[in-house]
Amino acid sequence: MATIKDVAALAGVSPATVSRVLNNRPVSPTKARLVLDAARSLSYTPNRVARTLRRQLSEVVALVIPDIENPFFTSLARGVADTAQEAGYSVVLCNTDGDVAKEAHFLDIALSENMAGVVLAPAGASSDVQPLLNRGRAVVAVDRPVRGADVDSVVIDNVGAGRAATRVLWDAGYRDIACISGPDEIVTAVDRALGWRQLLGEVSPRAIPPGRLLHADFRVGGGRSAMQQLLDLENPPDAVVAGNNLVGVGALQVLHERGLDPARFGIAVIGDLPFSAHAPADVPVVHLPTRSLGTTAGALLIERIEGHEGPGRHVVIPGELGATLTAAPG
């Protein structure tokens, strides 16, 4: 493997000059040519480790997310990766499984690998990004804000999404609408449930019957058991808002298994149904622009890396209702 010294020797100049040529600092055209030719003929690639050590900053950013198998996050990851790569950075994807300890571990690594920045979808209530900030590293929160630190953030309008999903069911004539949301400590889950409650409070004269809000695990299994629980009630609801895409999948599975038609039993899902074969007219979906979530976060991160100072900026991206419901309550 050729090093900068080899190139320098072949070109008959000093390593310093080689470095200057390769980094577009002023060098006489004659030597520049020599260096470029030498570099090409040795097919020289600068060693990024050495560069990072000296510069104290690598061209890598970390993307720390709780669940890489959730299409919500893969799509987000795409967005981040695209903007980052455009700006010349590689992206390291770190999967925390929602485990705060794993997350802390990855943040440690980001620090000791001198990574330029971190896009973080926090796993739990508190994430310790202070060490990163102290070292001047860029940090952007995505999907969920970071508590206790003034950090750029990009999130969905979750209350609005909860309202939209609930409204589409209400407008279609459903009157007893339950909500399967996520764990209490995840703010996105709380906000979506809040939107559901808000909207029902506005449109419905009656109080919400007890037991209509369920806190499920935000995965397929969580959606399944919550849906089963709802259907097994003595007085089941006639419609349900699924708090995220995976919960929606689980709920739909249960409906199918019980021979219930999603075109009669109402269901609206917050978040896109991945790879679904359902017609949007049967299962309305609040589309969450995850890709833009990612690109926006990536853009903010790059700006910070390139020197943007100042207080945290907070971007809220609205969801978008894909279709209205044509079916009627069963």
Next chain:
Amino acid sequence: MATIKDVAALAGVSPATVSRVLNNRPVSPTKARLVLDAARSLSYTPNRVARTLRRQLSEVVALVIPDIENPFFTSLARGVADTAQEAGYSVVLCNTDGDVAKEAHFLDIALSENMAGVVLAPAGASSDVQPLLNRGRAVVAVDRPVRGADVDSVVIDNVGAGRAATRVLWDAGYRDIACISGPDEIVTAVDRALGWRQLLGEVSPRAIPPGRLLHADFRVGGGRSAMQQLLDLENPPDAVVAGNNLVGVGALQVLHERGLDPARFGIAVIGDLPFSAHAPADVPVVHLPTRSLGTTAGALLIERIEGHEGPGRHVVIPGELGATLTAAPG
């Protein structure tokens, strides 16, 4: 940020001693204690960049895949990440979009970042891993073999999977079974189609009618247009084998849109249907153990990194039929 010198100064020893303590080389217990205390009180973390530069080997491995939004690969990624992290390595996920140039770029980076190894799902017909091998880096191919280099590989038994999918339809009574496979240059696609052709040749007295094998893009859109094409034929088939998970999703979407019941029009899918609400009895699926694909590849990679020598090892993992079909031809 504390460096090894700070620790050394505080402990009253040389940096060399600190390094020895932290790397479990023999040091007197007295000094070891001093060093550990000093390290803890400064909350010292070794700088991985410096370590990598000196050791000429980082604790990072790259996973290079063509499509991170395909659950096949996310699940595989999980597998690789789990084994790698168990062994103390971080995983960098690189998405090539099936683009050979991007892939080459990532391999370059892996080299110049001194990464310990690469798990590669090759994007195209040829991938140049020679530079990596020359530098003694570990390389393992996954899902598709690397041509022109003697590299460990872990692949699915694609011919077998194609046969299994076809057989389940045949056994259920379907007699005109088409196949939507993937692009010609992807060997997995070719092999799955081969399995389909083989099995039909064995069980069917008649020749396969022309136009029954389609080469689609291996994504949802590809499956959709291929399925539409098949259904628009004058004499459409009565069943279809979907060459991968996404093609299966696309095909199912089209069936739904046209009001065709997958329990009547036969469809078998090679690869798991992600987040599907279908009953397995209606849509048989050849389960591909993608997670083990990943863990196996990861294990081979770690072995290579830790010094395993010798010729390329080739693991073939069989698919597995989830359920037999209870429905009958429509």
Next chain:
DNA sequence: AGCTTCGCAGAAATCGATTTCAGACTCAAG
């Protein structure tokens, strides 16, 4: 006692780049 052997620890070299510093040289103005 004298000599080897061994374990431990510090000084210094090393990994491969970037960057500071200082010297050599050119050119223009006084």
Next chain:
DNA sequence: CTTGAGTCTGAAATCGATTTCTGCGAAGCT
């Protein structure tokens, strides 16, 4: 002709760890 500013360039310092080299002192052997 001298001085000063400005341009290139190379030597050397630097980033932060690991590892080799070297020396010291204690223990073992004859």
